[in-house]
Amino acid sequence: MTKQTSELLDDPQLQEITGNINSELVERRKYIPPVCPVFSKSYTMLKEDGRYRFEIDREAEKQLPKIISNKVQAVMAADSPDASFREKYCRKRTVGIVFSGGPAPGGHNVIAGLFDAAKKANPETKVYGFLLGPDGIIENETVEITQRIVDEYRNLGGFGMIKTGRTKIDTSKKMSLSKETCKSLKLDALVVVGGDDSNTNAAFLAQDMFDDGIQVISVPKTIDGDIQVRDADGNVLCAMSFGFHSAARAFANSVGNLCTDASSDVKYWHICKVMGRVASHLALEVALQTHANISLIGEDLADYVDKRRIERAEKAGTVDYTAYGTTLRHLSRVICDAVVRRAAAGKNYGVAVIPEGVLEFINEIQVFITKLNTIIAEYNKTHDKGFHADFPMLEDKLEYLRRLARRTSEDGGLSAWNTRDDDLFKDIPGFFQEGLLTERDSHGNFQFSQVPTEKVLMGLVKDYLNILKERGEYKVGIQKDYFRKSLEREHLNPDKYGPALFRNYGTAEFLIVKPSVISVKTLKQELVREGMIGENDPVPPAVEKIFRKTIPSFKTQTYFYGYDGRGSDPTWFDCTYTYNLGLTAFSLIANGATGQMAAVKNLEHGFSQWEPLGVPIAPLMHLEERGGKLNLVLEKSLVDVNAPAFRVVKALREKWLAAVPGEDNFRKPAPICFDEECAEDRPLTLKLNALGKSGI
Numbered sequence: 041m042t043k044q045t046s047e048l049l050d051d052p053q054l055q056e057i058t059g060n061i062n063s064e065l066v067e068r069r070k071y072i073p074p075v076c077p078v079f080s081k082s083y084t085m086l087k088e089d090g091r092y093r094f095e096i097d098r099e100a101e102k103q104l105p106k107i108i109s110n111k112v113q114a115v116m117a118a119d120s121p122d123a124s125f126r127e128k129y130c131r132k133r134t135v136g137i138v139f140s141g142g143p144a145p146g147g148h149n150v151i152a153g154l155f156d157a158a159k160k161a162n163p164e165t166k167v168y169g170f171l172l173g174p175d176g177i178i179e180n181e182t183v184e185i186t187q188r189i190v191d192e193y194r195n196l197g198g199f200g201m202i203k204t205g206r207t208k209i210d211t212s213k214k215m216s217l218s219k220e221t222c223k224s225l226k227l228d229a230l231v232v233v234g235g236d237d238s239n240t241n242a243a244f245l246a247q248d249m250f251d252d253g254i255q256v257i258s259v260p261k262t263i264d265g266d267i268q269v270r271d272a273d274g275n276v277l278c279a280m281s282f283g284f285h286s287a288a289r290a291f292a293n294s295v296g297n298l299c300t301d302a303s304s305d306v307k308y309w310h311i312c313k314v315m316g317r318v319a320s321h322l323a324l325e326v327a328l329q330t331h332a333n334i335s336l337i338g339e340d341l342a343d344y345v346d347k348r349r350i351e352r353a354e355k356a357g358t359v360d361y362t363a364y365g366t367t368l369r370h371l372s373r374v375i376c377d378a379v380v381r382r383a384a385a386g387k388n389y390g391v392a393v394i395p396e397g398v399l400e401f402i403n404e405i406q407v408f409i410t411k412l413n414t415i416i417a418e419y420n421k422t423h424d425k426g427f428h429a430d431f432p433m434l435e436d437k438l439e440y441l442r443r444l445a446r447r448t449s450e451d452g453g454l455s456a457w458n459t460r461d462d463d464l465f466k467d468i469p470g471f472f473q474e475g476l477l478t479e480r481d482s483h484g485n486f487q488f489s490q491v492p493t494e495k496v497l498m499g500l501v502k503d504y505l506n507i508l509k510e511r512g513e514y515k516v517g518i519q520k521d522y523f524r525k526s527l528e529r530e531h532l533n534p535d536k537y538g539p540a541l542f543r544n545y546g547t548a549e550f551l552i553v554k555p556s557v558i559s560v561k562t563l564k565q566e567l568v569r570e571g572m573i574g575e576n577d578p579v580p581p582a583v584e585k586i587f588r589k590t591i592p593s594f595k596t597q598t599y600f601y602g603y604d605g606r607g608s609d610p611t612w613f614d615c616t617y618t619y620n621l622g623l624t625a626f627s628l629i630a631n632g633a634t635g636q637m638a639a640v641k642n643l644e645h646g647f648s649q650w651e652p653l654g655v656p657i658a659p660l661m662h663l664e665e666r667g668g669k670l671n672l673v674l675e676k677s678l679v680d681v682n683a684p685a686f687r688v689v690k691a692l693r694e695k696w697l698a699a700v701p702g703e704d705n706f707r708k709p710a711p712i713c714f715d716e717e718c719a720e721d722r723p724l725t726l727k728l729n730a731l732g733k734s735g736i
């Protein structure tokens with residue numbers, strides 16, 4: 041007899057099946073990541089390491105005088121410290137922690153590490169979490185972090201425990217409110233977990249609260265992987281921000297599944313945009329993890345030099361500045377070339393990885409982004425309401441730009457927008473104009489995640505493929521055996537029709553239809569011309585069927601992998617890395633450091649070589665244009681095209697494109713796992729870079 045719903049709902053088995061807790065969650069919460077040997081001791085101390093050198097920006101020296109002379113500090117075991125050291129180390133403290141910017145897998149373990157170390161040193165120490173990011177500091181919104189809360193979130197993804205936000209503490213008002221909060225909570229130390237902009241915040245807070253004795257420690261977070269710290273001699277101090285590995289593996293898992301589907305169904309090109317606001321580290325790692333057929337790397341495109349243009353200009357005795365860097369058109373041609381070559385080998389399908397920030401490396405788009413950033417920032421500075429509030433519709437924004445252009449030409453003056461800009465901007469599709477004019481984030485950054493980059497690129501690719509199709513240069517190759525069998529089945533002689541139909545009949549395994557044959561009509565003309573059939577004869581059905589199979593149709597499916605990977609649970613690497621970062625942050629606090637970033641050296645090697653460190657933030661800062669102004673910020677690390685990881689991808693590109701008969705070379709990354717036994721121990725990018733480098 042069927043049970044009533046109410047009876048079913050009361051069934052304990054049903055409650056277990058439909059509950060929020062599954063066995064993976066239980067295992068994750070229970071798991072205690074391994075710790076670097078120094079952390080198994082009761083006390084740690086800091087030892088300045090004078091081997092590292094930084095080139096200090098004058099402005100950093102001026103604006104951050106109290107922390108600019110900080111040095112790299114190695115976290116060491118303090119084996120038998122004296123009583124006064126022990127007393128200081130273990131004194132009761134109040135520590136605050138805040139997440140800032142986008143979520144990144146592993147954040148909860150930073151809190152867990154900090155909490156465990158703080159409570160081990162003194163169970164009476166209190167740890168407060170600031171809610172909803174830096175706003176929590178400005179508005180004094182906190183939650184006391186307890187054992188119960190920590191245990192609920194161990195080894196889990198997201199920043200759900202205290203949430204996050206993107207507010208920047210960038211005005212004297214916000215700075216003084218933040219200081220007031222820290223003072224009213226009697227904070228001894230504040231830990232800022234964030235990316236480049238948040239580390240900038242941390243440096244200024246450390247400077248500002250130095251005299252109040254409130255320490256500020258940062259923790260390098262961002263899935264984008266663009267916080268990588270080296271000294272002036274290129275020695276690696278922090279090879280990767282946390283969250284990168286988990287997000288890359290989550291993306292790679294999905295892209296890997298698409299590779300499997302593509303090569304089974306053989307009809308789609310899967311176009312996968314992967315996050316990374318500017319740098320292409322994530323796209324590079326996904327390429328290494330999956331061997332997708334096409335993987336674009338923004339930094340590589342910026343490096344492109346059009347030799348033909350340079351030669352042409354040299355002959356004419358001029359210089360062609362547009363020959364440096366990639367244009368959208370050139371990029372779309374590179375993709376088309378790959379698509380056409382695969383099609384010729386019978387593979388009218390594939391997987392392409394496009395970095396979210398690719399447009400940042402395209403000359404003409406970069407110019408627009410910079411100009412529009414400045415225009416929007418200047419407007420916001422001089423008007424009560426913001427640019428986007430005053431001009432909510434695209435047409436209003438365009439009209440404002442037109443007015444600016446007109447004013448520039450009337451005044452004959454210099455302005456960020458002129459009539460040439462306006463004309464070029466007009467050629468861009470509406471949805472992309474809108475994208476380029478979207479609201480900037482709180483740091484004045486262009487929000488690449490809001491722009492359908494892949495749509496712009498694929499629009500150009502489709503247009504050009506159509507041209508190539510018309511020219512007879514884009515064809516699907518037909519396997520010679522298949523052609524023979526199909527014709528013989530209809531009692532036609534393949535060796536007679538083959539040379540008439542194909543341009544490479546003879547030795548080739550995949551046959552390509554002659555360029556002149558682009559429709560059934562031109563097919564018939566060719567067969568008549570070659571004497572295969574008479575003027576009034578129909579094209580033999582088997583021949584027509586073969587011809588139809590050679591007509592390519594470029595069918596795409598597009599995806600954006602970003603927020604999903606950002607919310608994934610951390611890999612073993614990120615679980616372990618972040619737990620040790622939390623322990624490092626406490627060690628820095630207990631030893632009186634401020635203005636330092638908690639880091640782990642040797643991440644590019646195995647866990648047994650990891651070394652916890654404090655890295656000075658101020659010497660890493662330099663001036664950068666943000667919202668039309670030069671600001672002191674932590675430098676973002678882009679993909680180094682001379683580093684082994686990229687060189688390997690470049691060298692294997694042709695193999696992974698697999699534009700030859702035979703199987704593809706896809707690699708299937710296993711799903712994310714945090715069990716030490718089966719987990720990948722570090723990102724492939726790091727492994728490769730370690731293989732090809734030496735340092736301190």
Ligand code: FBP
Pocket residue numbers: 140141142143144206235236261262263264315316317396481487488489606
């Ligand atoms: P963080 O640098 O703050 O970690 O954020 C990175 C990122 O995930 C980018 O990859 C992406 O472009 C951006 O955040 C998306 O921002 P938002 O969450 O505001 O849409």
